[in-house]
Amino acid sequence: MSTKPLLKVQNLKKYYPIESGLMRKVTGHVKAVDDVSFELAQGEVLGLVGESGCGKTTLGRCIIRAIDPTAGSAQFTPGDDVSIDLASADKKTLQSVRPHMNMVFQDPFSSLSPRMTVREIIGEPLRAQRVPEREITQRVERIAEMCGLNPAHLSRYPNAFSGGQRQRVCIARALVTNPVLLVADEPVSALDVSIQAQILNLLQRLQRELNLSFIFVAHDLSVVEHIADRVAVMYVGKIIELASNEDLYSRPRHPYTEALLSAVPKPDPDLADETIILGGEVASAANPPSGCYFHPRCRYAGDVCKNAAPPLREIEPGHWSACHFAESLDLAGVVPEQDEGEIVT
Numbered sequence: 001m002s003t004k005p006l007l008k009v010q011n012l013k014k015y016y017p018i019e020s021g022l023m024r025k026v027t028g029h030v031k032a033v034d035d036v037s038f039e040l041a042q043g044e045v046l047g048l049v050g051e052s053g054c055g056k057t058t059l060g061r062c063i064i065r066a067i068d069p070t071a072g073s074a075q076f077t078p079g080d081d082v083s084i085d086l087a088s089a090d091k092k093t094l095q096s097v098r099p100h101m102n103m104v105f106q107d108p109f110s111s112l113s114p115r116m117t118v119r120e121i122i123g124e125p126l127r128a129q130r131v132p133e134r135e136i137t138q139r140v141e142r143i144a145e146m147c148g149l150n151p152a153h154l155s156r157y158p159n160a161f162s163g164g165q166r167q168r169v170c171i172a173r174a175l176v177t178n179p180v181l182l183v184a185d186e187p188v189s190a191l192d193v194s195i196q197a198q199i200l201n202l203l204q205r206l207q208r209e210l211n212l213s214f215i216f217v218a219h220d221l222s223v224v225e226h227i228a229d230r231v232a233v234m235y236v237g238k239i240i241e242l243a244s245n246e247d248l249y250s251r252p253r254h255p256y257t258e259a260l261l262s263a264v265p266k267p268d269p270d271l272a273d274e275t276i277i278l279g280g281e282v283a284s285a286a287n288p289p290s291g292c293y294f295h296p297r298c299r300y301a302g303d304v305c306k307n308a309a310p311p312l313r314e315i316e317p318g319h320w321s322a323c324h325f326a327e328s329l330d331l332a333g334v335v336p337e338q339d340e341g342e343i344v345t
């Protein structure tokens with residue numbers, strides 16, 4: 001088995017040009033993903049968390065090369081003899097590794113063709129690989145069953161399915177090629193609260209049974225608390241904290257993470273609500289503030305934060321923070337929920 005990380009992302013960037021005037025002159029850039037680096041081990045679940053617009057979806061899409069990054073690399077090593085840079089790979093090379101990675105999207109209502117049966121939808125990636133029809137039938141039925149779908153219902157169309165069942169169809173389609181890497185982009189946020197736990201439990205079970213590596217995108221730390229091994233927090237295109245689940249929740253080392261954690265629902269309703277209300281707007285990726293992008297909203301900011309951008313640095317083994325005061329601030333965390341099996345609704 002390979003000792004290399006499954007995925008090594010280095011200095012990844014995605015800049016969108018801002019054009020204006022009749023001549024569509026480029027007057028600036030939206031830095032949607034700005035110099036992001038991290039590694040993902042085989043079988044690891046990385047939670048990718050941050051407010052709307054911070055670049056989570058763009059990062060996920062760049063990694064699986066649904067869109068082309070502006071710069072940087074994403075070395076993907078799905079096997080001992082296969083290792084390619086997804087960021088720079090040509091079309092043919094990408095096609096050869098496509099079956100090893102996939103993405104599940106937020107909205108199961110718009111991501112399924114209404115004119116195809118569920119059997120056809122799930123089998124589509126295999127058909128694209130020219131897998132024989134008999135094998136497609138077997139593999140579709142197997143993965144559908146693993147995803148909690150009744151094989152007798154596979155000849156139905158998506159509109160006969162509820163939101164949760166449709167997301168199961170999306171998950172089955174994403175897994176039918178036996179990928180090793182799955183990017184799940186807010187896979188439960190479009191679903192009813194009562195269904196969210198079922199889909200999270202399903203993803204967790206599949207991750208364990210299939211030894212999948214996950215990048216699990218969420219805007220809320222409570223969603224990834226149960227499923228992630230490590231968590232990366234993004235703010236305006238950059239990772240500003242990265243640590244093991246336990247360290248990040250119990251001892252955050254960035255004021256933005258502290259604020260996100262304060263909004264995580266407390267198990268004990270008698271505990272005082274100490275939600276930190278962040279003032280001001282999320283900084284614009286087109287025109288970010290000077291220094292630390294978070295400083296205009298940070299209650300601990302000093303002069304240095306206005307002037308100098310703090311790099312993401314390892315402040316203790318495995319715990320990375322991009323705060324000038326990471327070592328000296330005593331930030332409030334939460335007790336992470338123990339993983340005691342399935343989430344109960």
Ligand SMILES: Nc1ncnc2c1ncn2[C@@H]1O[C@H](COP(=O)(O)OP(=O)(O)OP(=O)(O)O)[C@@H](O)[C@H]1O
Pocket residue numbers: 016030031032050051052053054055056057058059219285
């Ligand atoms: N095609 C595009 N052209 C220009 N700007 C874009 C494009 N796609 C995304 N952006 C901008 O890039 C930034 C990051 O967007 P992205 O959708 O990745 O954020 P996100 O964290 O996933 O947000 P959400 O949780 O709302 O999906 C935003 O400022 C967004 O407006």
